[in-house]
Amino acid sequence: MRFYPLLFEPILKERIWGGTKLKSYLNKPIISEITGESWEISTIENDISIVSNGDFKGKSLNELINEFPKEILGSKVYVAFGKQFPLLFKYLDAREDLSIQLHPNDELAKKRHNSFGKTEMWYVMQADNDAELIVGFKKKSSPEEYTQHLKDKTLLNILDTKKVQNGDVFFLATGTIHAIGAGNVIAEIQQTSDITYRVYDFDRVDANGNKRELHNDLALEAINYDTVEAQRTYSKIENSAxxxxxxxxxxxxxxxxxxxxxxxxxxxxxxxxxxxxxxxxxxxxxxxxxxxxxxxxxxxxxxxxxxxxxxxxxxxxxxx
Structure with a gap:
């Protein structure tokens, strides 16, 4: 069997906060003006990536892994994860602010959802002037302080906001409260998980006048109330990793x-x-x-x- 570099059909997701930059900036075949995400490589249930090039065109990533687990995943990854692809790759276009949210760790996610947790990182591909991200608390908080601010709709007062520019990177450990602000195009790398606890959504409503579901009870135990140093600095030596x-x-x-x-x-x-x-x-x-x-x-x-x-x-x- 001849193996080769694999491309996949993008899995496009409409989001209330999405826009059109995935087409204008990244050439994705979107047909909606509120496209927020392009899932590039995924084995999330009902969102399995399909090969778009070469001899394996039309096959799903899961099919390939089932047939050639070590050849696709690697011997060490296969020992650790079996026939599961452990990561999810996305591009995101935030025309508007995303909800304030967080993700549970492996232990909580396994117990509650039979899923991996969701450690992730963001690479800012394109940021408009004054584009921002929310990452963690300004200072150490507590469930009591957090809950009071949530009730008073003043949660933004205790969250840490970062102005960003092209090339900035943020690493988000599980439990870190966060949000992508308007005007960002992001490359996201994360564990294979679609478990998100949404805690505040600016009281937005969809086209039918409905607010999106919040998960405040689930979030309380999952939040890291300490401050975090999420931004990463890195070298940019040419032709090097x-x-x-x-x-x-x-x-x-x-x-x-x-x-x-x-x-x-x-x-x-x-x-x-x-x-x-x-x-x-x-x-x-x-x-x-x-x-x-x-x-x-x-x-x-x-x-x-x-x-x-x-x-x-x-x-x-x-x-x-």
């Missing part, structure tokens, strides 16, 4: 490609490349594959030697 995040769930490097770069891997883990600016070529087994901004490509673990060529900003993700 500059580490941004290295946690038990994933490692993410930033590659500022300018020319050629050779990459050698073991067969321990798959690799994912998210092209967050410009375009590049990937040369593997004598074949050349071309990717542009907004493409997300899965390199099966079976492929260990390849070359990158071009001028691009790339996120490299794998499990170490």
């Amino acid at each position: 500059n580490e941004i995040v290295n946690c038990q769930y994933f490692t993410t490097n930033f590659i500022p490609l300018n020319g050629q770069m050779s990459i050698q891997k073991t067969k321990d883990s798959f690799t994912v490349f998210m092209c967050v600016d410009n375009h590049f070529e990937l040369i593997c087994d004598g074949e050349t594959y071309v990717y542009q901004k907004g493409d997300t490509v899965l390199i099966p673990a079976f492929l260990t030697d390849f070359q990158l060529n071009g001028k691009a900003s790339i996120l490299e993700i794998y499990i170490s």
Whole structure:
């Protein structure tokens, strides 16, 4: 069997806060003016990614993993997760502020939802002037203080707001209260989980006049009331893998490609490349594959030697 770099059909999600930048900025085939998310690689139930290129075109990622678990996932990932793809990759367009929310840890998520928790990171691909993110509390809080501010609709007074620009990175451990502000296009890497506890949504209503569901009772036990240092600084050495995040769930490097770069891997883990600016070529087994901004490509673990060529900003993700 010949393995090759895999692309997938984007799974597009309408959101009350979504817009049109996924098309204008990332060339996604959206048909709605409130498209908030493009799920690039997913094995969430009812949202399974389908291969869009090559011999495996039309097959689902789950089908491939079931048939070739070690070749796709890698031997180390297979031992740890079995035939489960452990990560979810997305692009998000926030035309308006997202709800204030958080995600439970593995223990709570397993107990309540039979799911992984949701540790995640954000890479800011494009930020309008004065675009912001909310990440954690300004100072150490408590369930009592938090609950009172929620009741008084003054929650924003105790949350930490960060002005952001292109290239900023935030790592969000489970329990961190957070929100993506209006005017951001974000690349998101996270555990395979769709468990979100929404705690405040600015009293918005949908087209039918209904408010979205909140999960305040579930959230109380899941929140981290300490302050967090979520923003990551990182090097930008050309043609090198500059580490941004290295946690038990994933490692993410930033590659500022300018020319050629050779990459050698073991067969321990798959690799994912998210092209967050410009375009590049990937040369593997004598074949050349071309990717542009907004493409997300899965390199099966079976492929260990390849070359990158071009001028691009790339996120490299794998499990170490």
